[in-house]
Amino acid sequence: MMRKAMVPESLLERAARRFKLLGEPVRLQLLNLLQQHGEMTVQALMEATGQKQANVSKHLGLMAKEGLLTRRKEGLNVYYSIADPTLSALCTLVCGQLRQEAFEAAGEG
Template sequence: MPVIPDEFLDLMAEKFRMLADPTRLAILRALMAGERSVGQVVEETARNQANVSKHLKMLAEAGLVSRRKEGLQVFYKIDDPLVERLCHLVCETIVEEAREGMDRRRALLDGWGGEGRSRG
């Protein structure tokens, strides 16, 4: 378990910052299915074009996605294997927390074991 060096903190924070916005996550989610043009991403994310374009630029500059131009269109795709892994990790955690929350509520209703644990 190596200790994280000081000089890494800023770089790490920058990576995380890229993922710390719902619009960017929506964009990345769209790109997880494969390469997409800006227009396609705009459709799938239901955000306006300028907004998507700006976020795509940020993601590209951070090295998370790559750009390819073809005629009028520009295609982006995920270029950092880290992205999907991080997203899925966090996603799973949220699912788990949601389930824990549900379990806790149900346990309260049921009375925490002991008396009458009938479930019907």
């Protein structure tokens, strides 16, 4: 019996781009902050991460372009928030597996 594909052929490129975006620790840190605080400005994200404005803006722009984030401008401030509701579930699933692996590895020592 053949199983259903994990990633449909028609979505391979888009799925690979999404996973590539999530493969950068700074982006995960930004997503963590946005998940915890909801909407945040670039300035607030810079202060929370210690990253430079150009770096934060680059990562936010890439994630917004791919549809992971929304942005809105109010005066001089640009506010970002999470647009993709699947991000939280995806990260919870992956991190749960990583915790389980770490727990099992600790038990072997």
